[in-house]
Amino acid sequence: MPLEAKIEAVLFWKGEPVNIKELAKFLGIEKETVESEIKGLQNSLEGRGLTIVQNGEEVMLYTAPETSELIKKLAHEEMVREISKAGVEVLSLVIYRGPIAKRDIDYVRGVNSSYIIRNLMVRGLIERLDSRDAGSFVYQPTFELLAHLGVSRKEDLPDFAAVQKDIETFMLNPDHEKENNG
Amino acid sequence: MAFEIRTEYFNGPFDLLLDLIERRKFLINEISLAKVTDDFIAYIGSQENFPMGESARFILVAATLVLIKSKSLLPTLELSSDEQGDIKSLEIRLAMYRRIREAGVGLQERYGTVLLFAPEQRNFVKTVFAPGNLSRAGIMSAIQRVVAQIPRVEKLPKAVVQKVISLETMIEKLTKRVEQSLKINFREFSGRGKSEKINVIVGFLAMLELIKRGIIKVEQKTAFDEIEMETGSIGTPKYS
Numbered sequence: 001m002p003l004e005a006k007i008e009a010v011l012f013w014k015g016e017p018v019n020i021k022e023l024a025k026f027l028g029i030e031k032e033t034v035e036s037e038i039k040g041l042q043n044s045l046e047g048r049g050l051t052i053v054q055n056g057e058e059v060m061l062y063t064a065p066e067t068s069e070l071i072k073k074l075a076h077e078e079m080v081r082e083i084s085k086a087g088v089e090v091l092s093l094v095i096y097r098g099p100i101a102k103r104d105i106d107y108v109r110g111v112n113s114s115y116i117i118r119n120l121m122v123r124g125l126i127e128r129l130d131s132r133d134a135g136s137f138v139y140q141p142t143f144e145l146l147a148h149l150g151v152s153r154k155e156d157l158p159d160f161a162a163v164q165k166d167i168e169t170f171m172l173n174p175d176h177e178k179e180n181n182g
Numbered sequence: 183m184a185f186e187i188r189t190e191y192f193n194g195p196f197d198l199l200l201d202l203i204e205r206r207k208f209l210i211n212e213i214s215l216a217k218v219t220d221d222f223i224a225y226i227g228s229q230e231n232f233p234m235g236e237s238a239r240f241i242l243v244a245a246t247l248v249l250i251k252s253k254s255l256l257p258t259l260e261l262s263s264d265e266q267g268d269i270k271s272l273e274i275r276l277a278m279y280r281r282i283r284e285a286g287v288g289l290q291e292r293y294g295t296v297l298l299f300a301p302e303q304r305n306f307v308k309t310v311f312a313p314g315n316l317s318r319a320g321i322m323s324a325i326q327r328v329v330a331q332i333p334r335v336e337k338l339p340k341a342v343v344q345k346v347i348s349l350e351t352m353i354e355k356l357t358k359r360v361e362q363s364l365k366i367n368f369r370e371f372s373g374r375g376k377s378e379k380i381n382v383i384v385g386f387l388a389m390l391e392l393i394k395r396g397i398i399k400v401e402q403k404t405a406f407d408e409i410e411m412e413t414g415s416i417g418t419p420k421y422s
Contacts, residue, residue, distance in 0.1 A: 081294040
């Protein structure tokens with residue numbers, strides 16, 4: 001049986017985010033192999049009713065964007081589309097710069113974002129990770145946020161690369177560090 | 183109005199500054215920043231209820247703006263490297279903030295238009311016991327054994343009770359007979375032995391009805407003895 005099919009079966013059966021590392025361990029193969037197989041599976045699912053959503057190190061099966069209207073009828077999704085201007089700014093930082101620490105969110109916005117971050121977490125749109133690298137909490141999008149944006153990966157968002165590159169350039173500004181320590 | 187102050191407070195000095203610049207369709211540079219300085223300071227002055235922490239952020243930006251404006255009015259003004267850094271930093275951060283704000287507009291438009299759905303949450307019952315020898319053939323023969331043991335439903339014959347004689351007719355008949363003979367036994371009345379069993383039953387029921395109505399009295403000396411029927415007072419039934 002092709003690896004792709006095995007991965008598909010596991011993702012279907014789990015029905016929840018599955019860590020790529022754990023998937024590799026379970027299947028007894030390299031993490032890189034799992035990653036390339038997931039890409040292959042995503043291609044195989046082209047034109048089918050399902051899609052793979054990848055969020056950081058985790059993957060999960062979702063219904064394909066083309067079936068959105070159809071499943072919406074079944075799901076009776078209660079959509080609250082209202083997000084405040086400030087909320088949208090934090091969301092875009094978390095998407096384009098995530099995982100991102102709160103201090104970096106505050107730095108870009110020039111204002112304290114605690115309240116908005118908490119609000120977005122309660123709504124299940126962003127989640128907090130305990131990052132060893134950053135030595136503090138970092139925030140990343142949830143699967144639900146990607147699902148509500150209708151993309152399999154945040155990289156599939158329009159202009160993702162361009163926006164990320166611009167922000168990257170800004171962030172490299174040496175002044176950034178100075179501000180953070182203040 | 184109170185709501186507006188609150189919104190601005192959350193959105194911070196960059197949001198205000200960017201609004202002021204974009205309202206005039208300016209690019210972000212020292213010239214545009216110098217031009218919006220007065221508006222920015224005027225806005226801070228108009229807000230009385232800034233929380234301390236937030237007002238500090240606004241004032242910090244305002245200080246840099248004043249520096250930019252002073253430089254634009256007095257090109258000969260010497261700035262320290264720290265001051266020049268502050269100006270550069272403000273420009274960069276403002277540009278970065280604008281990029282994020284723009285990206286956010288795109289996200290907002292997209293959010294919730296096309297949805298991907300995760301499997302619906304169900305309460306699965308996990309099969310914790312499945313005998314190892316379970317096979318399709320095994321299940322088939324098991325179900326056949328069960329089917330074989332299901333008790334057959336036996337059809338009980340149903341007797342249709344023919345309407346031989348109605349209770350009313352029998353009562354009439356009985357009343358007449360009792361009136362005539364005043365004393366009659368049930369065997370005679372029902373023609374027991376001579377008529378069909380069903381007539382005897384209807385006759386008995388009629389007799390009971392007459393007793394209820396107080397038209398006749400009955401007497402049976404011993405069990406299975408003849409039932410003697412006799413009228414009390416005909417035509418004036420007692421309802422006691």
